[in-house]
Amino acid sequence: MVATATAGSVERATDESVANEQGQPVESSRVSVDGHTIATAEYGDPAGRPVVVLHGTPGSRRFGGLFAPAAAEQGVRLLAVDRPGYGDSAAWSGRSIADIGGVVAAVLDDAGVERAGVVGFSGGGPHALAVAATHPDRVTSVDVIAGATPPAIGETPLPQRLLAAMATLTPRLFGRLFGAQAWVANHLSSSVFLSQYTDREIDRFDERDLDHLTAEFGAAVGGGRPGVATEFRLLGEPWGFEPEAVDRPVRLWHGEGDTNVPLAGVQQLARRLPDSELLTVDGDHLSTLLDCRGRVLETRTTER
Secondary structure, three states, rough: OOOOOOOHHHEEEEEEEEEOOOEEEEEEEEEHHHHHHEEEEEOOOOOOEEEEEEOOOOOOOOHHHHHHHHHHHHHHEEEEEEOOOOOOOOOOOOOOHHHHHHHHHHHHHHOOOEEEEEEOOOOOOOOOHHHHHHHHHEEEEEEEOOOOOOOOOOOHHHHHHHHHHHHOOOOHHHHHHHHHHHHHHHHHHOHHHHHHHHOOOHHHHHHHHHHHHHHHHHHHHHHHHOOHHHHHHOOOOOOOHHHHHOOOOOEEEOOOOOOOOOOOHHHHHHHOOOOOOOOEEOOHHHHHHHHHOOOOOOOOEEEE
């Protein structure tokens, strides 16, 4: 199935619920793709070099706010997307990871952009690669931060395997689990769910980043949104494209101590991508994101 944008379906507004680096509302839009509403938000320099950022699993378009200061400083127009079933984007039953290519193409059409860089974090990494595999003409380059690997590559840690099985067999129970985590994060402590993604002491991170991640998590799964259950299931299945089909330059940013996505699997993925560079850092899943987010927006001479 190829996702396509519906002509004349774009709605634009100032989004009071999503703030930029100065705490001001950002420009948002709603795009219809195969009859499904997709919500986006823009950060950084409106006249800058376009980059699409894809959140993790779970996540939302608020994720773009983590990159906003670097985007403004480096002259980047950052387009952040709520994938189907997250935030304000409609649920999309039967979708595949490969369908995100049509979603991003529609977002670029809406923004008046021919080609853009694509950045994906964690569960957004496979989606970023999918955009390049299915719509290479719309992509200049790909950056994957702590990205998930195909199920046939490497060894998926037991917690991820259990969550994928729960998402497939008991999606309602799975949704309640993440909903309970969101309630605790919003009402008690952000460290409850953030500690799953890092071995560092939580108080070593910038409190503003922790608050931002907490708000994003709540926006992603609040109200029983089905996106996270859908994606845990999809990430445990064949992705719908082969890594060899990604005909764009790819940088893989990965922490040597990442226990959510072990480095060995990423090394295997790098060998299968036609044009890739693996950049390892001294960090885990969360710290790799926060330590590398500015560097991934830097212009590359290999972009084409």
